[in-house]
Amino acid sequence: MSGNESRMQAIYQITNREPMPPKAPKRLEDLWACDVFTLSKMQESLPKDVFKSVKKTIQTGESLNIDIADSVAVAMKDWAISKGALYYAHVFYPLTNATAEKHDGFVSVQSDGSVISEFAGKLLVQGEPDGSSFPNGGxxxxxxxxxxTAWDVTSPAFIMETDNGSTLCIPTVFVSWTGEALDKKTPLLRSNAAMNKAATRVLKVLGNSNIAPVNSSCGAEQEYFLVDANFANSRPDLLLAGRTLFGKPPAKGQQFDDHYFGAIPERVQVFMQDVEEKLYRLGIPAKTRHNEVAPGQFEIAPYHEAANVATDHQQLIMTMLKTMAKKHGFMCLLHEKPFAGINGSGKHVNWSVGNATQGNLLDPGDNPHSNxxxxxxxxxxxxxxxTYGPLLRAVIATASNDHRLGANEAPPAIISIYLGDQLQDVFEQIKQGNLKGSKSKGVMHIGVDTLPILPTDAGDRNRTSPFAFTGNRFEFRAVGSGQSVAGPLVAMNTILADSLNWMADKLETETAKGTELNVAIQTVLKEVIDNHGAVVFNGNGYSEEWHKxxxxERGLRNLRTTADALPVxxxxxxxxxxxxxxxxxxxELASRYETYAEQYIKSIEVEAKLVISIAKKLIYPAASRYLTDLSTTIAGLKEIGVDFDTECAHKVSGLTKSMMDLVSKLESSLHNEDFDSMEAHMQYLVKTVRPLMDDVRKYADGLEAEVADDLWPLPTYEEMLFIK
Incomplete structure (x- = not known):
């Protein structure tokens, strides 16, 4: 398969890799949340009144009583030290989709030169990282x-272990000296509070009196690729951009549909089991693992949790995937499209809202028409x-996700909502003003005597919809695999809060006029489906007919690129x-636009520079050496009277010249700095720079198909996707 010396060495190391030493299996009950400062651990270590105060803050969202901070800090420190920690870290989530940490020691030097371990309440509650070194949008x-940084009591502290020790990690918000949010957690907490307030209004109008705080929940299905580190480290594009900027498609990709849910390769399964053990120790309920559609692609999915905790856990999942991949000799790729021509990776965000008294508010029950x-x-x-569909497109807009959205593998950039046959029928009846019933679930007779009769749902699922109802929740399928789920959750909570307030206003007005509640509800719902039903679509979201x-006809916006979406x-x-x-x-909102636009611009510029560098330093020399070999061979054969076919040499020469001509154009395009706005800069990158990058790739991939394998400098798609 490969002749290049470095690639042969990589393949040798992979195929002769010693397996990881086996580990004794552990009981889930022994692992679960053993590295988390849980409520039960707090109860064991805190005075009764202090524990009650902390628990009330966590469960009801009331303000933290600052007077108890010292007691909590001492208990947290003692527990962390018992787990081997010498340092603590305020963990926060800047506008980078990554996780940030500032580490400090428990050490306190005394007047006699001795030291003690110390952790005061003021250090727990507040920290001070640099507020200008992270993206802040001006x-x-x-x-x-x-x-x-300020302690987020609602997300538990935990221990992060390394081979050399442990660190107490404390989830926090991150704000500027002037009070603006510089992170993703602060808006998420605010959005939950706004949604709770609006939902409580509606629940009261509907006749509920005992109403617990309403919270959103999240379960994010994380897709990712694994590439052996021996290959990945030989690819500058993977190292710096997270995706392959060059690469001829392999003869076999995913066309046989033989990878999805197939048997997990043993080496990958060992990696997965190590990841899951770490996650269980951190109280992260990893539930599902499987092969995804593309070769080398996999998925991990946790149970639903409260949105804020789920967001923190999602960041930990991404961190753990990358960290453990290195230990197992892999590189974990969270880019949405690391390989051209095969499926990219998403992060389907399953979202619902509910509380302890009314339950899941998006559960229709057996008879949704009467619920x-x-x-x-x-x-x-x-x-x-x-009303706000373009906002949902904007919050999942990145340079990497642009490669995935709208292809035959991911929802289109047009935001629509899928309800399924049962719910669509119910809302159609509401629109007609004659709500009578709803389609019921059915049964499936498989025709095999030994198999039971299976119940079926009232409707199918739709993988082409960006926002789909899936039984008792909505699944936002357009979120990118490398993104924080905080932004999408903030948008969904905010949109819902606004609409619930609108609903409450309408229902209160109708009932104040003496309209019976059920009649008022049907009146308001009819107004919703009359004015907003255009967003409901149960068909094929990939089809050209739908796009048109x-x-x-429906007035929905098709925001194809980040440059189109971010200005929303x-x-x-x-x-x-x-x-x-x-x-x-x-x-704060303007700062996010500035930050995300800047990240988009920088991402494409980095990729363009990599395209130029790889083409000049790796691909052009390989093509030149091959041409030299060909010309020497042709000349030698001609001397002895052999008429050798020169078509290959002419083809390689033509491809090489075309590639380098475009490289020069691409280089020149990056010197253009005459832009009136960031929006104009983004559009220039979309319409000028990216097409040039694609054109360079076309000729480079053509060269890969012609140049002798022993000269080709980059690990190939065949090697990276199929050798594990």
Whole structure:
């Protein structure tokens, strides 16, 4: 398969790799949350009144009583030291989709030169990292450095182990000295609070009196690729951009559908089991693992958790996948499209809302037509998705996700909502003003005597929909595999809060006029489906017919690229939406646009520079050496009277010249700095730079198909995808 010396050496190392030494299996009950400072551990170590106060804050969202911080800090420190920790870290989530940490020691030097372990409440509650060194969208200048981390009581502290020791990790928010949110956690907490307030209003209108705090929940299905590190480390594009910028498609890819849910390779399964053990120790409920559609692609999915905790856990899952991959000799790729021509990776965010008294508010029950509470919340979501659909597109807009959205593997960039046959029928009846019933579940007779009769759901699923109802939750399928789920959750919570407030206003107005509650509900729901039903689509979201219908007939927006989508954040309606609900101020929202636009620009510029460098330093020399070999062979054969076919030499020469001509154009394009705005800069990258990159790749991949294998400098798709 390979002749290049470095590639042969990589293959030798992989195929002769010593397996990881076996480990004795451990009981789940012994592993579960053993490295987490859980409520039960707090109860064991805190005074009764202190524990009650902390528990109340966690469960009801009430403000933390700062007077108890010292007691909690001492207990947390003692527990961490018992686990081998000498340091603690405030963990926060800046606007990079990554996790940040500032580590400090428990050490306190005494006057006599001795030391003691010390951790005061003020150190637990507040830290001070640099507020200007992280992306902030102009909120902080370089010389204005102060920023603060603040303890998030609702997300538990945990121990992060390394081979050389342990660190106590404390989840925090991250804000500037002037009070603006510089992170993803602060808006998420605000959005949950706004949604809770609006949901409580609606539940009261519906006649509920005992109403526990309403929270959103999240279960994110994480897709990823594994490539052996011996290959990955020989690919500058994988190292610096996270995706292959060059690579001829392999003869066999995913066309046989033989990888999805196939037998997991043993080496990969050992990696997965190690990841899961670490996650269980951190209280992360990893539930599902399997092969995904593309060769070398896999998935891990946890149970649903409260949105804030699930977001923190999702960041830990990404960190753990990357860390453990290195230990097992892999590189874990979380880029949405690391390989051209095969499926990319998403992160399907399963989202619901509920509380301890009314339960899951998106569960229709057996008879959704008679479940007024569910229909009101579902109607609010329909209104929200139609009114603010472009916002959902904007919060999943990245340079990497642009490669995936709209292809025959991921939902299109047009945001629509799938309800399924049962719910669509119910809302159609509401629209007609004659709600009578709903389609029931069925049974499936398989025709094999030994198999039981299987129950079937009332409707099928739709993998082409970006926002699909899946039984008792909605699945936002367009989120990218490398993204934090915080941004999508903030958007969904915010949209729902706005629509629930609208619902409450309408229902309160109707009932104040003396309208019977059920009649008022049907009246409001009919208004929703009349005015916002255009966003409901149960068909094939990949089809050209839908794309035309969505835009021309239904008025939905097709925001194909990040350059098209991000400016939505600057639209007046979106600014008012976040501001009125107290989730993001105009300044905070503007900072996010600036940050994400800047990240988009830098990502493409880095890729373009890599294309130039790899083409010049690796591919061009390989092609030149091959041409030299060919010309020497041709000349030698000609001397002895052999007429040798020169077509290959001419083809390689032509491909090489075309590639290098385009490399020169690409280099020149990067010198253009004459832009009136970031939006203009992004559009230039989409319309000028990226097409040039694609053109360079076309000729480079053509060369890979012609140049002798022993000269080709980059690990190939065949090697990276199929050798494990």
């Amino acid at each position: 909120i902080r200048s370089t010389f204005e450095a102060r920023g603060y 007024a509470q569910f229909l009101v919340f579902c109607g609010a979501i329909i209104r929200g998705i139609h 219908m969505a835009v021309e 954040l600057n639209e007046e309606a979106i600014v008012k939406l976040f501001s009125n609900l107290g989730i993001l101020s105009p300044v």
